[in-house]
Amino acid sequence: MASRSMTETQTDVTVGVDTHGEIHVAAAFTTGLGRPLGQLEIPTTPSGYRRLLVWARSFGATVQFGVEGTGSFGAGLTRFLRSEGCSVIEVNRPNRQTRHSRGKSDPVDAEAAARAVLSGEATSIAKEDHQLVGMICSLRVARRSAVKMRTQIANQMHSLLITAPAELRELLRGLSRDQLIARAASMRPGAVTTPLAATKLAMKGLALRHELLAEELVTLDVELARLTKEAAPELCSLLGVGPDVAGALLVAVGDNPERLRSEGSFANLCGAALLPASSGKTSNRHRLSRGGDRIANGALWRIVMTRLASHQPTQDYMARRTAQGLSKREIVRCLKRYVAREVYRTLNLERDLAGAA
Numbered sequence: 001m002a003s004r005s006m007t008e009t010q011t012d013v014t015v016g017v018d019t020h021g022e023i024h025v026a027a028a029f030t031t032g033l034g035r036p037l038g039q040l041e042i043p044t045t046p047s048g049y050r051r052l053l054v055w056a057r058s059f060g061a062t063v064q065f066g067v068e069g070t071g072s073f074g075a076g077l078t079r080f081l082r083s084e085g086c087s088v089i090e091v092n093r094p095n096r097q098t099r100h101s102r103g104k105s106d107p108v109d110a111e112a113a114a115r116a117v118l119s120g121e122a123t124s125i126a127k128e129d130h131q132l133v134g135m136i137c138s139l140r141v142a143r144r145s146a147v148k149m150r151t152q153i154a155n156q157m158h159s160l161l162i163t164a165p166a167e168l169r170e171l172l173r174g175l176s177r178d179q180l181i182a183r184a185a186s187m188r189p190g191a192v193t194t195p196l197a198a199t200k201l202a203m204k205g206l207a208l209r210h211e212l213l214a215e216e217l218v219t220l221d222v223e224l225a226r227l228t229k230e231a232a233p234e235l236c237s238l239l240g241v242g243p244d245v246a247g248a249l250l251v252a253v254g255d256n257p258e259r260l261r262s263e264g265s266f267a268n269l270c271g272a273a274l275l276p277a278s279s280g281k282t283s284n285r286h287r288l289s290r291g292g293d294r295i296a297n298g299a300l301w302r303i304v305m306t307r308l309a310s311h312q313p314t315q316d317y318m319a320r321r322t323a324q325g326l327s328k329r330e331i332v333r334c335l336k337r338y339v340a341r342e343v344y345r346t347l348n349l350e351r352d353l354a355g356a357a
């Protein structure tokens with residue numbers, strides 16, 4: 001369905017889009033005065049995206065889009081609009097005050113997305129992830145799943161071993177995890193007519209599945225190492241940055257790091273921006289930022305832990321700040337902030353080198 005309340009040509013237009021799995025709902029407004037121009041519902045198909053763009057441009061020559069869920073339901077639309085040279089602003093979620101006063105509906109959410117852009121509340125350029133970073137993101141999804149399943153299988157084998165018949169427990173007692181997997185995978189349970197045979201069959205199946213996941217992880221790690229090195233060789237050369245850490249940081253930034261206007265915005269994205277927590281007699285204190293990308297925040301933490309173990313300047317900083325009365329948790333937060341600054345500058349260097357090539 002489509003509707004127009006008025007027709008205006010050759011004017012700047014702002015379009016808000018409420019995204020879903022099968023349909024998107026858009027609402028268009030004049031950028032200057034915020035006057036409503038119309039609403040449109042489209043299917044989440046290439047032809048639907050094209051129809052939205054043609055409709056939006058019928059109101060004016062220059063169009064900017066505020067899109068909800070640019071990394072999920074709105075990813076396909078965002079890629080299409082970017083390929084057509086459109087400005088796409090990421091809108092995190094509908095304004096709660098609007099939702100309380102006007103209720104919940106797709107047109108209301110689309111209007112809220114547009115007005116978030118018009119008011120300056122939403123200013124972040126949508127992340128691009130359809131090139132190298134998109135490939136890294138896909139492989140990381142598969143890797144996280146494989147790691148989780150492998151851990152679950154190891155725990156299940158341990159539980160089975162606890163309740164296994166005494167004969168089997170004695171056979172497998174004292175083995176390391178890898179030894180247990182290898183021994184269980186080579187078992188010959190025979191006909192399943194006894195508790196011992198049933199337990200052997202279950203252990204063998206779990207062990208074989210564990211080995212398949214281990215092979216899958218080797219393949220994924222090789223590809224992730226190659227892609228992260230290709231996408232950001234300078235980042236991968238930093239102390240404490242391996243393929244997994246580099247992948248987490250690159251996915252958080254996207255294929256267009258220039259959208260982050262300062263190292264402060266990158267720190268905020270990673271949840272490493274220090275927030276003041278002083279009150280009364282307690283001064284010069286900061287607390288944890290609970291916002292941002294928690295996976296990227298964890299990557300910064302891993303860099304800090306690696307450097308605390310093997311990097312003398314980081315160890316000296318820890319000793320100096322401890323003598324000043326800061327707790328280890330507070331010092332780690334400060335170190336994550338420093339690492340975020342270093343990573344941001346490195347990513348900027350990568351971009352400059354790529355531009356000069």
